[in-house]
Structures are given as structure tokens and as C-alpha cells.
Amino acid sequence: MTSREKILNSIASNKPALTTLPNVPIFEGDGSIERFKTVLEGIGGRAIEVASKADCQAAIDEYYSDLKNVASDIVKANVVVNLDTIKEVLEQVDLAVIQGEIGVAENGTIWVPEINMLNRALPFITQHLVLVLDKKNIVANMQQAYDKLENVGSYGVFIAGPSKTADIEQSLVIGAHGARSMMVLIY
């Protein structure tokens, strides 16, 4: 008998009588830009409203003029990042500006599917991360977010603020392994 059979047989003989699966309601809640911004700031991120998606460039020029290597399919970029980009190039990226799909006001998180990432490693290896978000796509909570999300594709991540850790004496440090800062441009 294979381990697979052994495990499945053991479950079949040990599991309790079938119980019903509850329905998860789509809870109501505050899905305002204001709440999204406040919560995101509370977890170390930052949100700026811009007039239109085309105005993202001006915001990047204003806030990140000191960063050299930029990877993006939304604003001017000087590092080409795609599926084939090697680690040694990815490692040099200072700023990645990519599209976020769904923002969640209750926890400040944003859904980023693989197709938006340019390369799966980019949102994590970049020193700083900017996500661009359509304000129409901000929802109140995770029930509404997963309801809006038709599928998760091959790979996708909810990202909430910059990388952080509190593993040394519970002291919060921003910038553990991933992005040292994270900004959301809402249009």
C-alpha cells in the first residue's frame, strides 16, 4: 500500500460524520478611499491620490527622483524586466512601479496578479515598491475582494505595505527582505 492510500484509508475510517459547509456571506463595510489610506499608513505604507493614471509619472518624479534603476510598464523605466530577466539584474532594481488590481480598505492590502509583476520576483526584490490602483477597485473587506477576484491565475499576492519584521524583541523594523517602502498611487 502506498503512503497515499494509507493516509486516505486512515482518514476514511477515522473521520467524523459529514457536517454541512456554511455559506460565507459578503459582509458589508466601509470601502472608502479615506479608510484605505488610514489603514495603509497604519501598517507603514503610504497612499497618494493622483488625478489620472497618466499623472503617476509626475508623482514618481516628485517622490522618487533620487532612485536610479526603475522597472515599470506604467512610468518611464530604465531597467527592462521581463520573464527572462536574470537575478543579477533584478537585484539592481531600486524602484518597481506596477499595477495593483483590488484594494481592500479594511486592511490596506492590494491584489497583484503575476501578469502585472513583469517578473515574479520583482515586487519582492525591488528596494522600493509603488502600486498603482484605480479607486473604483477599492472594496471594504476580504469577502468583497475574493468575490471580485474571478481566479487567482498562476500566482498572485495580496501585498499590504512594505516588508517588515518584529522578530528582535518585538521592535518593528520596516524593510526586512522585501521592499523598504511601499506607496500606492490611487487614480
Next chain:
Amino acid sequence: MNHQNHPELAEAFNKDFERTTWHDETLWFVRQKRDKAVYPIPEFQDLRTLASEIKDHTLSNLDNYLIEFEQNAIKNGVKVHWAADAAEHNQIVMDIIKSSCKVDGRNTRMVKSKSMLTEECHLNGFLQKNNIDVVDTDLGERIIQFRDEPPSHIVMPAIHLKKEDVGETFHEHLGTTKGEKDPQILTEAARQHLREKFIAADVALTGVNFAIAETGSFVVCTNEGNADLGVNLAKVHIASMGIEKIIPKLHHLSVYTRLLARSATGQPITTYTSHFTKPAEGKEMHIVIVDNGRTQQLGRADFRNSLKCIRCGACMNTCPVYRRSGGHSYDFTVPGPIGAILSPNIDLHKHKSLPFASTLCGSCSDVCPVKIDIHVQLYKWRQIVGQQNELPATKKWGMKGLAKVLSMPKVYDLGGKLARGALRVLPHGLTHNQSMNPWAKARELPDAPKQSFKEWYEENRK
């Protein structure tokens, strides 16, 4: 084997009074952060009920959901492996590395993100013996890996250490300045050190927080981003999961992602909630599904719902015994109240003292996001420890004696009278003798009353 029990290990931890107090207060602070994160969610209690019922249902149909998960994962191009126990899990991981990572003239390099399952299986030691360089990449895990210690908490593995300890460890292993203890500077040193490891890795191993039967996907939650960084830079991704990590549908994640981080650290959500479904072009993804005692626990009607645990650690942060005895005093992969109900299933004889590492106050059950009746199970394990004749002699005969006395009112009355008299006349050194009266180790007995309640009631009843 000379195995120290919980009271002995807890006593050792308590020798450093200041550190014990600090540990107690730090964990309580995390519990308070949890409360602040939980109270603003009006439907939080509804979410706990849903989380509990979804898991109940899943356990009642677990075999079919695992099969559904496997079929969908295979369709996604993921290789699925099954391990009956820890040894088989470790061997499977080893075999995947051997067949997928061809390296010449050097050791294979693995980066790992947090996985309590691989701690349970003692994977690191096994791989290192087989010429695999294993680097734990979660900051807390890296610290304890340098120190060759097990984690003392499932979410905050290095919570037993002070920043001075970490500074000393990093001075030794990473060459930071001696005496440097600023968490910001120490974290930066670890970031630089681990970035090199991420870039150089051949294979990345992660745990699994949730596995979705409907889609064959699995979700990994981190704050540091170490799981994604490791997986997306290495050629091979191995994910190790216990059979109980399954949930039926994608939208069920909406319940657990609202509960997990709020219960664990008081954050609204973890920084990264990563959904892995298909490997990237030219890369490999493997899932190892592990039993290692879980199906046995599923067969124990009184204890099976311990398998609903989502490993948030809230029961530890709130537990007055855990906070004052430290995670290492449990001597089990998962410490705290949840560990005390999981461990007797694995080895009752070795872990017989753990169900007693509790005041039965019930705070663990109150904060559990999936409503496991932890304190009830602690009580039930105590009964089994007694039935299997595993109680220490003093406790066993003490209980037997007490049961006799309590069943004979006259003897009880006389005993009470003698004790009240004795407490008044005997010297303090005798009544508070620590070997005869361990209760008095850190406590004063109250003044003995003149009469018993029974006597008072009879006198005053009109």
C-alpha cells in the same frame, strides 16, 4: 533517556526573574494588540464561527478534499507527494533535490521560509547530514538557527531572546560590531546576508498556511517577503503541508485572512498573502502532503478538532503559564496550550506533564480564531494521563487521598479543624516549607479563619 518535564524546565526559566517578567509582559502586549485589531471588526465572532464550521466540515470530508486538491494541483503542473511520517517527508524532499537540482562540486543550497511542519520533521538536520546547505530566511528563524536552538513560539520563534542576545549572535556570525543591539541595524545586517543567500539558492522550501481543494492552489503568509523572494529566485519550489491545511473553496480564504494576522500579531493582515497555483515557465513546484500522526488525532473524537488550528499563536500569547514558563519549557515543536493538546497524541508518556501546564482558565479557547475548545481538551487529556497511570506519585496519591477525605464529611470536618489550628500555631518555616508545600513557593497562605463556612452557616442560619 533523561527527559525533563514541564515543571522542571519552567523552574529553570524562572530562575532569571527579570527575563521572565519581560517575557510575560511582551507576550501580553501582543495579546493586547490582538484585542485592538479584533474589536473594530463587527462580524469578528461570526467569522470565528464560520472558520470553525468550515474546518469541521473539511475534516468530515478530508479524504475527498485531499483527492480534489491533488487532482487540481496535478492539472496545474505541480508534482504531489504523500508522506506517512516525518522520515518519509524528509526522504521525499531529499529525493526531489537529488533529481531536480544538479550541482557539481558543491553542496546544494536551500532557502527556507517558516514551516512548523519541517521543525516537527527535523528536516534541517537531516538535509545538512546529506550535504544540503539549509538557510532559514525568516529573521527569527535565522537567529535561532545560528544559535542552534528550536523556536520558542510558532509565530515569533526568537521571542525568548533579548536584543543583546541577538547582537551577540550576529557579532559572531555576521560580523556586526560587538555590543551592537539596535534592531534596525541588526535587521539590515540580516537583510544583506540573506539577499546573498536568496540569489544563490537552488531550491526554496516553504510551509503552507492554506491549501484550496477547488483550485489546487496553496497560500503562504509572511511579513518579511522571504517566502516569495526565495521561491521566485530558485528553480525548484517545495511546499510541505500537513493534511489538515485544506479548505474547500477559494472564497473561504476571505474568512481566514481576516482572522489569522489579527489573532496572531494584531496586524490587519500579513504583508504578503501569496497564492501559488502553477510553477513559472521552466521551473518546478512540488507539494509534500504529510500525515505524521494527524489521521490518528482525527480518530480521537474528543481531540480531533485540534486539527482545525491555523497556527496563529494567540493561545500562547494569552496563556499565563506559557508567558511565565517560555516556549522551550514545553519541549515540543508547538508549545503553549495548543501544543499541550497536540503533543500527547504523538507521545503521551513523554509529554504527560503538558496537559497540566495550564490553569484551565479558558483564555486560550476564548481567543482561538477557529474556536478549538483547548481548555476542555487539556482537562480531558488529564483524565487519560491518569487512566494510563502516568501521573506522578505525589499527584496520584494526593488525589486518591483527597477523594477519600471528600467522600467522608466527618473526616473532612476534623481535617479542616486540625489544619486551621495547626496553621495558627505552627511556625511559618514549617507551613511554608517548599518541599512539603510547593504551593507556597511564591505565595503566602491566607490567615486561617476561626471557623469553617459550614460552622458559620449553622450558627447564623435563621
